[in-house]
Amino acid sequence: MFGIGMQELIIILVVALIFIGPKKLPDLAKALGKGVAQFKGAMDDVKGTFDEGIKKEVNQVKDSLLEEKSDKAQAGEGDKKEGAPPDPYQAAEEKAEEKKDKPT
Numbered sequence: 001m002f003g004i005g006m007q008e009l010i011i012i013l014v015v016a017l018i019f020i021g022p023k024k025l026p027d028l029a030k031a032l033g034k035g036v037a038q039f040k041g042a043m044d045d046v047k048g049t050f051d052e053g054i055k056k057e058v059n060q061v062k063d064s065l066l067e068e069k070s071d072k073a074q075a076g077e078g079d080k081k082e083g084a085p086p087d088p089y090q091a092a093e094e095k096a097e098e099k100k101d102k103p104t
Contacts, residue, residue: 004012017025 016028020028
């Protein structure tokens, strides 16, 4: 956990036993365990909130892209109808092809 090996953990426990005493050490360990559990719970809440926000934003972007795609598809179908103005890009491409086909 925290990058502490077994030897370091034993040294920390021996020093704590010397300075705190054998009577107060279990109470301190219990309080430390509760603190770590509360910290972990708070971090899980923050992570959950962050993940929820990211998913919401991704879904909004995805919906807007799908909407743009359907709008473009509908606009493309409208150009094929009679009386619709010609596509300027298509007209330019056709003129360029005609120039390539004509010998100079």
